[in-house]
Amino acid sequence: MKNSRHTKTAAALAGAAAFALLAVGCSSGASSAEPASSDNPVTLTVTTFGTMGLDGLYKQYEADHPGITIKATNIDTGGNALTDWKTKQAAGAGLPDVQAVEEGWLGQVMAVSDSFTDLGQYGAADIKDRWVSWKTEQATDSKDRVIAYGTDIGPVGLCYNKKLFKEAGLPTDRTEVAAALGGDDATWANYFETGKKYKAATGKSWYDQSGFVWNSMVNQLPEGYYKADGSLNIEGNTALAERWDELAGGAAAGLSSGQTQWDWGKGKAFVDGSFATSVCPGWMLGVVQGQIEAAGGNADSGWDFADVFPGGPTNWGGTFLTVPTTSKHPAEAAELATYLTDAKSQVAAFQAAGTFPSVTAAQTDPGVTGSNELSKFFNDAPVGEILASRSEGVKAQFKGANDSVIQEQVFGPATIALDKGTDGKSAWNDALTTLKNLDLK
Known part of the structure; x- marks a missing residue:
């Protein structure tokens, strides 16, 4: 991960x-x-x-x-x-x-x-x-x-709140949700565009925070922060930069709720309508359930799980x-x-x-x-x-020596900055500066 x-x-x-x-x-x-x-x-x-x-x-x-x-x-x-x-x-x-x-x-x-x-x-x-x-x-x-x-x-699907989808006039049946997002051909562009429609209809955020979305985007690439030979793969990585631009666009459009990772206001954000979708690898389902129950919610809180994920299979x-x-x-x-x-x-x-x-x-x-x-x-x-x-279709991505450090110390602060209003270019440049200062291999 x-x-x-x-x-x-x-x-x-x-x-x-x-x-x-x-x-x-x-x-x-x-x-x-x-x-x-x-x-x-x-x-x-x-x-x-x-x-x-x-x-x-x-x-x-x-x-x-x-x-x-x-x-x-x-x-x-x-x-x-x-x-x-x-x-x-x-x-x-x-x-x-x-x-x-x-x-x-x-x-x-x-x-x-x-x-x-x-x-x-x-x-x-x-x-x-x-x-x-x-x-x-x-x-x-x-x-x-x-x-x-x-x-x-950790194969990843999409958690969504069907009650909130209904409020926005979006499909609520999980099969229809998957189809509306593109099914097997679901893209991040489609996901963010649907989020903008949701935002326009409800005034609410589309997803919980940018960090988890970014994590999934990176994991989908054939090579992430490292190349298969063990060398760093961030500066000059066009695929990575393009996905960052998409993520930054979503945050700038107000689609992120800016939740604190692993906290969600002690689960409250899952039951008060703060956001409508969340990245959900299998193990996250138990986390989501625990958060909802901790906040006083239950199975009637409206959360469902769809067989779809923007950008295709990822682990x-x-x-x-x-x-x-x-x-x-x-x-x-x-x-x-x-x-x-x-x-x-x-x-x-x-x-x-x-x-x-x-x-x-x-x-x-x-x-x-x-x-x-x-x-x-x-x-x-x-x-x-x-x-x-x-x-199906998941391929294990090579994880370099400091993969988790890069995710947490380099791009962790950068995704938080996006959610707080920093523009994408500035946040990206700040991440590269942090990477240089850490002198990671």
């Missing part, structure tokens, strides 16, 4: 910190002398973040594995989780037995891949076909070591489970990671949080494609079917 799932702020890698990270790669854990049992108890620590949908699986695993106790820590946002991981990685202490890492961190993770256990030692080759192929490729380092097992991926986010080499119980940790990423567990995670499975067998499971509490909340939308449809 570019804006890192539930990300706020992450510090850029300093040279000294990078050196420390590399040094930690030399450490190594040792497995228990004998398998865990009631006579040989083992405590496994797990660190996740955001809404991954895994919490309900821990007790079942403990019940099925006598002697195993799971001590789980969930960090509120992806940005805070990244900071936590980098701090502990640099110190060479404090890392859990199972560490969740985000797609947007992969550049930094792969730079120190030797500090993660090669899961090939624990059966990775036997289950490599479990996942969509590009998810496994993302988790494989330059030495062909599989250092992570995939949990979810935002997706997480992996790793086993740091500092783990004293790598075999047991690898077994837990295997369990948490099998088809049954991914179905359960989807039902809990809307995290769309990267495991192919789970993608077609009735527990994903059928009705569930999440789909009921979104006006009985066939959430699983829509996400499966939105995943």
Whole structure:
């Protein structure tokens, strides 16, 4: 993910910190002398973040594995989780037995891949076909070591409020909404033009804030902030600049509500009509539901989910489970990671949080494609079917070493500036100045 799932702020890698990270790669854990049992108890620590949908699986695993106790820590946002991981990685202490890492961190993770256990030692080759192929490729380092097992991926659809659409005289049926935006040929130009019509009819904003829209625009490009060879790809990137101009035009037209990322006025903006549409990768659906409920709303608040997205298929986010080499119980940790990423567990995670499975067998499971509490909340939308449809054509984009830093520290402030009235050219130039000052590679 570019804006890192539930990300706020992450510090850029300093040279000294990078050196420390590399040094930690030399450490190594040792497995228990004998398998865990009631006579040989083992405590496994797990660190996740955001809404991954895994919490309900821990007790079942403990019940099925006598002697195993799971001590789980969930960090509120992806940005805070990244900071936590980098701090502990640099110190060479404090890392859990199972560490969740985000797609947007992969550049930094792969730079120190030797500090993660090669899961090939624990059966990775036997289950490599479990996942969509590009998810496994993302988790494989330059030495062909599989250092992570995939949990979810983030195909993106459009959340929209049908009550607000009705106010504006726009179609409300999700199929008609998709068609009105262009269906398979939906473009950002059409999305912004429809937003202007909505604005004219209601006087209200079209989307919540520019940052998430920008993130999606970047992720759709064959190459984003980095080229496939690992070099920066921002200055002189015509495709990136053209999309920035479209985004700036939308903000200038008053289409953005300028909401604070990951807050939305403690969810109030989802229920008071502040905006009518929102970018929604699968995992975001659980976030939206939580925000609406926190603000006193419910399934009657009007939110729906459509099988359409401007600019075509894109993936935002997706997480992996790793086993740091500092783990004293790598075999047991690898077994837990295997369990948490099998088809049954991914179905359960989807039902809990809307995290769309990267495991192919789970993608077609009735527990994903059928009705569930999440789909009921979104006006009985066939959430699983829509996400499966939105995943078609997605191609994994290369994430460079400081991809998430660029998204947060370079373009994060720039998109906020757009929402506050700064013109597109000035905001773009300010972003380039920040990029130069950070001296990122």
